[in-house]
Amino acid sequence: MADLGVGIIGCGNISAAYLRLGPLFKNLEIRAVADINMDSAKARAEEFGVEARTVDELLASDDIDMVVNLTIPDAHFPITKRILESGKHAYSEKPLVLTLEQGEELKRISEATGLRVGSAPDTILGGSHQLARKAIDDGLVGKIIAGTAHVMNHGMEGWHPNPDFFFLPGAGPMLDLGPYYVANLINLLGPVKRVAALANAVDSERTIGNGPRKGETVPVKTPTNIHALLEFVNGATITLSTSWDVWKHRHANMELYGTEGSIFVPDPNFFGGKVEYSQRGGDIQELEAWDHPFGVPNQDRPDGTQNANYRTAGLADMAQAIVDGRDHRLNIDRAVHGVEVMTAIIKSGETGQFIDMTTTCTQLDPLGPDEARALLK
Numbered sequence: 453m454a455d456l457g458v459g460i461i462g463c464g465n466i467s468a469a470y471l472r473l474g475p476l477f478k479n480l481e482i483r484a485v486a487d488i489n490m491d492s493a494k495a496r497a498e499e500f501g502v503e504a505r506t507v508d509e510l511l512a513s514d515d516i517d518m519v520v521n522l523t524i525p526d527a528h529f530p531i532t533k534r535i536l537e538s539g540k541h542a543y544s545e546k547p548l549v550l551t552l553e554q555g556e557e558l559k560r561i562s563e564a565t566g567l568r569v570g571s572a573p574d575t576i577l578g579g580s581h582q583l584a585r586k587a588i589d590d591g592l593v594g595k596i597i598a599g600t601a602h603v604m605n606h607g608m609e610g611w612h613p614n615p616d617f618f619f620l621p622g623a624g625p626m627l628d629l630g631p632y633y634v635a636n637l638i639n640l641l642g643p644v645k646r647v648a649a650l651a652n653a654v655d656s657e658r659t660i661g662n663g664p665r666k667g668e669t670v671p672v673k674t675p676t677n678i679h680a681l682l683e684f685v686n687g688a689t690i691t692l693s694t695s696w697d698v699w700k701h702r703h704a705n706m707e708l709y710g711t712e713g714s715i716f717v718p719d720p721n722f723f724g725g726k727v728e729y730s731q732r733g734g735d736i737q738e739l740e741a742w743d744h745p746f747g748v749p750n751q752d753r754p755d756g757t758q759n760a761n762y763r764t765a766g767l768a769d770m771a772q773a774i775v776d777g778r779d780h781r782l783n784i785d786r787a788v789h790g791v792e793v794m795t796a797i798i799k800s801g802e803t804g805q806f807i808d809m810t811t812t813c814t815q816l817d818p819l820g821p822d823e824a825r826a827l828l829k
Contacts, residue, residue, distance in 0.1 A: 455481040456771050459510045459540075461531055462522030463487040463496040466545060469763045470520060471500040477768035478829045479775055480518070486510040511538040518543060518568075520767060525622050529554040532569065536561045541568040541774070543767045546631035548787040550622040552795060552811070555788035562784055568773070570780055571787035573632045574766030576639045577819045578723025579747020584715060585640055585818055587739060593729060594712030596641060599690045602703035603629045603721075607676065607696035613663025616670045618696075624674035625694035626794050629721070633706070634790045636720035637682070637690060640708065643812045644793045645683045651675035651801025654697045680797045685812070692797075715739075724749060724760030744821045745828060768827045769819070781816040789813040 458480050460467055467485065474482045484503040487493040497504035510516060511534060519535040521528055521544040529549045535542040536558065548571040549555045562569045575581065588596060603625065608615040617623055638644070653676045657669040676696040683689050693703070706717035713732055718725025724747045727739040741747065746765060749758035766782040773780035789811045796807040 455479055456517040456774065457513075457515045458482045458518050458520060458767070459505075459513065459516040460485045460520045460522055461487070461507055461510065461535075462524075463489070463492040464522060467496055467522050468499075469761065470522070470767075471496065471502070473762060473764045474767075476762070476829065477764055477771075477827055479771040480768060483515055484510055484513065511535065511540070516540060518767070518771065521545065524617055525550060525627065526617070526620075529558070532558055533561065536565060536567050536569070539565070539567070541570075541770070543570040543770060544572065546572045546635075547627050547791055547794065548784070549791055550627065550795070552788070552792045555784070555791050559784050559788060568770055568780060569784040569787070570766055570770040570782045571784070572763075572766055572782070573635050573720070574763065574769075574782060575632055575720055575723050576636045576816075577746055577765045577769065577781065577824070578760060578762065579742070579744030579821075579824075580718050580723070580725045580727050581636055581639065581720065582744060582819050582824075583739060583742055583747070584717045584727050586820070587715060587727070587729065588640055588708070588710075589818070592713065593708070593710030593715050593731065596686070596688045596708050596710045598688060599706065599708035600703070601633045601637065601690060601706045602693045602701065603633055603705070604693060604695040604698040604701050604703065606699055607658060609658040609670065610661040613660070613665060615658065615660060619658060619670055619672045619674060619676070621674050624676055624678070624798075625696045626675070626678050626798055630692070630694050630794050630797075631790060632720040633692060633694070634793050635786070636706070636717070637684075637692075638786060638790060638813065639816055640717070641684045641686055641688050641690075642815045643685050643789055644809055645685045646806050646808045647680055647682050647793060647796050647800055648806045649678055649680035649797045649800040651678040651798060653677065675798060675801055678797060678801055680800070682793070722759055723747060723762050742821060745824050746819075765824075765827065772827055781819065785811070785813040786816060
C-alpha cells in the first residue's frame with residue numbers, strides 16, 4: 453500500500469517536531485502544511501520541503517488522507533470536525549477537545565463515517581512508559597493500589613512570548629500539561645471511575661517575562677492550582693496535582709504503590725527516562741532498560757544532555773492500524789475519556805463534589821520494542 457498522505461494545519465512551534473520526526477516512520481508522508489497565516493505556512497513549507505496550502509485547499513486535496521490538527525486548543529474541535537467532514541482521518545494535538553460534548557460529537561461523526569480520530573499525547577508510547585507498563589502487567593510490584601503524580605512549576609509567562617491562551621478557559625495546567633499525566637495513568641491503570649478536586653488561582657493576572665511584550669500583563673481566567681483525587685475502575689486511588697503557582701518542589705513526577713512494592717515513573721511529558729522500583733522492604737533500584745527504540749536519546753537539550761523525542765509515533769501507529777485494519781492505540785475513546793477526567797476535575801474544583809465518569813475506555817495495547825520497530829522505516 454502507498455504511504456498515506458498527511459497534511460498539517462497549524463504551523464506553530466510544535467509543527468517543526470512533526471515535520472522533522474515524521475520521516476522516521478513508515479506508512480505516512482507529510483505532503484503539505486496550512487495555517488490561517490499563509491506567511492507561517494510558507495516559511496514552514498520552505499524549511500521542510502513540503503507544499504504550503506490554504507486550509508480550504510488542504511482539506512480539499514485528493515493527495516491528503518490524514519490531517520494533523522496543531523492549532524490552538526480552542527480551535528481543536530472545529531478544525532477536527534472540518535477534517536472529518538472533508539472525508540479525511542484526523543489526528544489532534546492534546547487535548548483533543550475542551551468539553552465532553554465536543555468529544556462525543558466527534559465520536560459520532562467518526563462512527564458514522566468510519567474515519568479515524570487520534571489524539572496526542574503519544575509520549576506514553578515511549579520506551580520508559582512502556583517499560584513501566586510491562587513491569588506492572590508482569591506483577592513486579594503487585595496490584596497497584598495508590599499513587600501520586602505531580603506537574604508543578606510557575607507557569608508559562610516567564611519564557612513564552614505570547615502566553616495569553618495558557619491562562620484562559622480550556623487551558624491552565626490541567627488541560628495543558630494534565631493530558632500527559634492522565635493519558636499515562638490510563639495507559640498504566642485503565643479507566644477512571646470518579647474524581648474530586650480542589651482548585652483556585654492565586655493571581656488574577658500574570659506578567660510576561662520574555663519577548664517583545666515583556667512587562668505586559670495577561671488575565672488569569674482559569675484555575676492554576678489544582679489538586680485532584682482519581683479513583684480508577686480497578687480500585688487504585690491516585691493524587692494528581694497540577695499547578696502553575698509553585699516555585700520549587702521535591703515531588704516525583706509519578707509514583708505508583710503496589711501490594712508488593714513501588715514503581716517510580718519518569719516525566720510523562722517525555723518518551724524516555726529512568727524507571728525505578730522497590731519490592732517490599734528492599735531498596736529503590738533502577739529497572740533494567742530494554743532495547744525499545746522510542747527510548748533512545750535523539751534530541752539535544754539546552755543543558756547539554758539528550759532526551760528521547762519520537763513525536764509522531766501516535767500518528768504512525770494510527771496509519772499502521774489503518775493499513776492493518778486494527779484499532780489504533782491513541783483512539784478517540786481514550787482521548788474523550790481523558791477529556792472527561794480533566795474537565796470533571798475542573799468542575800469538581802468549582803463545586804466541591806465528587807464527579808462520576810460517564811465515559812470509559814480500555815487500556816491501550818502495549819507497544820513493546822518489536823511493535824515499535826515495526827512503525828519505523
